[in-house]
Amino acid sequence: MSFEKFYVHNGQSWPLEQVPVMDEASFRREILKSCETGGRLVNLFGYHAQDKNLYLCAVIGMDQEGKLSVFAARMPGGQVHFESLTPVLPQAHLFEREIAEQFGIIIQGHPWLKPVRSHQDYSFYEIRSEETHEVAVGPVHAGIIEPGHFRFQCHGEEILNLEIQLGWQHRGVEKMMAEISLERAMLVAESIAGDTVIGHGTAFCNIIEALSDTEVPLQAEMIRIIALELERLANHVGDMGALSTDIGFLPVSAYFGRLRGEFLNLSMELCGSRFGRSLCRPGGVLFSLGPEMIEDFRRRLLKAQKDFMEIAELFFSTSSVLSRLESTGRISRQTAEELGLVGPAARSCDLERDVRTDYAFGMFRFQHIPVSTVVSGDVYARALIRRLEAQRSIEFLLEALDQIPSGELLKKPSALKPSHMALSLVEGWRGEIAHVAITDAQSRLMRYKVKDPSFNNWIALSLAVRGAQISDFPLCNKSFNLSYAGHDL
Amino acid sequence: MWQILLNRFKQGYRTIPYPKSVPSFPKRYRGRPVDVKGEVNLGELLFNEEAPKGDFTYSQDHRLAVSKKEDLILKDNEIKLARALDEKTKRLFGRSLKLRQVCAGGCSGCEAELQVMNINVFDLGRFGIQFVASPRHADGLVITGPVTKNMELALKKTYEATPHPKIVIAVGSCAISGGPFRGSSEIRHGADQVVPVDLYIPGCPPHPLTILDGLLRVLDKLDKH
Numbered sequence: 001m002s003f004e005k006f007y008v009h010n011g012q013s014w015p016l017e018q019v020p021v022m023d024e025a026s027f028r029r030e031i032l033k034s035c036e037t038g039g040r041l042v043n044l045f046g047y048h049a050q051d052k053n054l055y056l057c058a059v060i061g062m063d064q065e066g067k068l069s070v071f072a073a074r075m076p077g078g079q080v081h082f083e084s085l086t087p088v089l090p091q092a093h094l095f096e097r098e099i100a101e102q103f104g105i106i107i108q109g110h111p112w113l114k115p116v117r118s119h120q121d122y123s124f125y126e127i128r129s130e131e132t133h134e135v136a137v138g139p140v141h142a143g144i145i146e147p148g149h150f151r152f153q154c155h156g157e158e159i160l161n162l163e164i165q166l167g168w169q170h171r172g173v174e175k176m177m178a179e180i181s182l183e184r185a186m187l188v189a190e191s192i193a194g195d196t197v198i199g200h201g202t203a204f205c206n207i208i209e210a211l212s213d214t215e216v217p218l219q220a221e222m223i224r225i226i227a228l229e230l231e232r233l234a235n236h237v238g239d240m241g242a243l244s245t246d247i248g249f250l251p252v253s254a255y256f257g258r259l260r261g262e263f264l265n266l267s268m269e270l271c272g273s274r275f276g277r278s279l280c281r282p283g284g285v286l287f288s289l290g291p292e293m294i295e296d297f298r299r300r301l302l303k304a305q306k307d308f309m310e311i312a313e314l315f316f317s318t319s320s321v322l323s324r325l326e327s328t329g330r331i332s333r334q335t336a337e338e339l340g341l342v343g344p345a346a347r348s349c350d351l352e353r354d355v356r357t358d359y360a361f362g363m364f365r366f367q368h369i370p371v372s373t374v375v376s377g378d379v380y381a382r383a384l385i386r387r388l389e390a391q392r393s394i395e396f397l398l399e400a401l402d403q404i405p406s407g408e409l410l411k412k413p414s415a416l417k418p419s420h421m422a423l424s425l426v427e428g429w430r431g432e433i434a435h436v437a438i439t440d441a442q443s444r445l446m447r448y449k450v451k452d453p454s455f456n457n458w459i460a461l462s463l464a465v466r467g468a469q470i471s472d473f474p475l476c477n478k479s480f481n482l483s484y485a486g487h488d489l
Numbered sequence: 490m491w492q493i494l495l496n497r498f499k500q501g502y503r504t505i506p507y508p509k510s511v512p513s514f515p516k517r518y519r520g521r522p523v524d525v526k527g528e529v530n531l532g533e534l535l536f537n538e539e540a541p542k543g544d545f546t547y548s549q550d551h552r553l554a555v556s557k558k559e560d561l562i563l564k565d566n567e568i569k570l571a572r573a574l575d576e577k578t579k580r581l582f583g584r585s586l587k588l589r590q591v592c593a594g595g596c597s598g599c600e601a602e603l604q605v606m607n608i609n610v611f612d613l614g615r616f617g618i619q620f621v622a623s624p625r626h627a628d629g630l631v632i633t634g635p636v637t638k639n640m641e642l643a644l645k646k647t648y649e650a651t652p653h654p655k656i657v658i659a660v661g662s663c664a665i666s667g668g669p670f671r672g673s674s675e676i677r678h679g680a681d682q683v684v685p686v687d688l689y690i691p692g693c694p695p696h697p698l699t700i701l702d703g704l705l706r707v708l709d710k711l712d713k714h
């Protein structure tokens with residue numbers, strides 16, 4: 001059975017009935033075919049429609065062409081079986097596990113259908129041998145970090161396998177979004193991952209704006225991406241500091257740590273919160289960036305730029321740093337592609353993927369940040385990509401400050417359109433954030449699907465440390481710095 | 490080597506003189522609510538811009554920590570800030586307080602602000618306060634997050650593993666009331682539903698100086714500087 005492809009834009013909404021619906025076998029075939037021809041799974045999720053039927057919906061991104069296609073399958077009633085895509089399409093692995101957990105579907109032939117966020121009835125993978133041993137850490141860790149459980153199967157110092165069990169932070173975000181008022185949902189969206197407030201906040205706003213045909217004032221669009229780049233800067237710089245700490249290069253770690261604060265403090269100037277809370281609201285932003293503040297920002301950014309260049313230079317020109325980073329935790333380009341990695345984790349494996357360019361949203365439709373890539377795929381590459389991206393973000397901000405359009409800040413959205421679907425992709429600092437929403441016939445949100453970039457990238461950490469020394473784990477972990485909260489929802 | 494020394498020189502001394510002087514907050518910072526009509530629950534407040542709805546205004550005051558849950562309810566401009574520990578406990582913890590942090594859900598915003606207290610700008614160590622790696626080495630717990638169902642057991646175990654006497658500090662509106670996730674069936678609504686809490690530090694997330702103020706307050710270290 002063939003059907004006409006249904007293409008959508010980032011930040012668009014469309015009547016639910018326009019989504020091509022097919023049977024399960026064609027759905028599966030369509031996903032595989034799209035992914036063979038340059039497509040990538042942006043999202044794969046289930047939802048109950050108002051006709052009580054269960055649907056699976058796929059969003060495929062053709063990154064090179066900047067096209068997004070959407071299609072769905074209606075599942076038969078009763079106990080549902082679905083033939084797993086994972087053996088041929090590894091990037092589907094976690095999406096399928098999530099669907100199995102959320103909807104009780106049996107995914108046949110999935111290589112490892114373990115729970116994603118629930119901890120019931122699960123026993124860990126184990127290598128039984130007299131020569132191997134197991135190291136288990138978490139969920140409560142030694143540092144001030146989020147909870148996760150890591151199990152290493154080791155032979156001496158060598159890691160044979162690392163199993164990562166998450167879900168400890170599961171707060172029921174998706175379920176809540178469909179139950180609470182839009183005002184509250186905005187605040188929950190800002191709390192999906194505390195270091196990605198602007199990223200997830202913007203994605204949520206875009207969804208509501210798409211569903212209500214709200215034209216966001218250009219000034220607000222500009223302020224949003226300024227905040228988004230500040231968020232990227234704070235986190236990238238912070239991550240470089242964390243890497244320095246792990247290597248034991250303490251002066252540099254302290255400088256980066258302080259510098260991260262400078263970016264957070266700019267965000268606080270702008271909206272009163274170091275993490276950008278209360279800035280983005282459906283229809284625009286709550287705060288302006290006036291001439292005086294622009295001057296202050298420029299001055300502080302120029303200073304930060306100078307500091308950053310010097311500190312980064314010190315970091316990257318120290319041979320002991322380089323020898324610790326190079327060749328550690330390498331992911332090949334092919335693996336990155338097969339797993340569907342996103343964000344800096346993908347770009348450090350020479351994959352040119354960036355929502356800001358591929359599916360330009362907001363002001364990025366008019367303003368361009370060149371995409372950086374690094375080829376080596378190791379911890380070094382993941383450090384370097386942050387340096388490059390941070391530099392470009394500062395340059396971008398310095399230009400953007402000159403070009404803030406005038407006009408309104410906020411245009412109140414009207415009511416949501418009934419029985420519509422909307423999609424929003426945002427390039428957060430960790431990579432592609434994807435929100436999808438579906439409204440029911442009464443215009444209420446009936447399904448809200450969130451995908452944090454960490455959802456794509458956690459598996460990469462497991463593979464990066466395979467065959468490495470246990471002592472490489474902290475460094476590899478920091479080099480990805482993935483979100484537990486964003487994954488666990 | 491020379492590069493490192495040169496940079497060290499250029500970077501200078503960065504620790505702020507808090508609490509001797511309090512740095513000024515930007516105009517848009519949302520601190521303690523004032524001009525309260527009716528009442529405001531600091532434990533539930535997310536300190537978001539639209540929250541006041543004419544019932545109060547945000548001030549620049551960063552001090553928010555209280556000892557008792559009922560003190561979280563602001564009725565007028567007064568706030569009953571946290572009091573110091575009793576003499577005996579103060580003797581034990583006053584010069585050296587080791588804390589174990591437990592993230593029990595939440596969004597990680599509060600952890601980020603706790604982490605920052607170790608960097609040179611705030612330099613928590615100069616007050617004798619330190620985050621340690623094991624509950625067995627700790628005098629108390631700092632809890633963030635609403636306590637998700639999945640973290641409840643781990644939190645209880647960590648609490649039990651911490652030797653007596655111990656203090657428990659709930660940081661952030663999640664850990665006090667469930668925060669933005671209030672009403673979700675996947676969470677308990679705050680740390681004190683699982684373990685007894687001695688100090689509540691409101692905010693979403695609280696500013697590092699709000700947290701520092703709370704800690705110094707219970708240790709009775711504020712007026713000594």
Ligand code: SF4
Pocket residue numbers: 191194594595596597598599600633634660661662663664668669692693694695
């Ligand atoms: S109180 Fe706010 S910042 Fe802190 S964990 Fe909860 S949602 Fe995040």
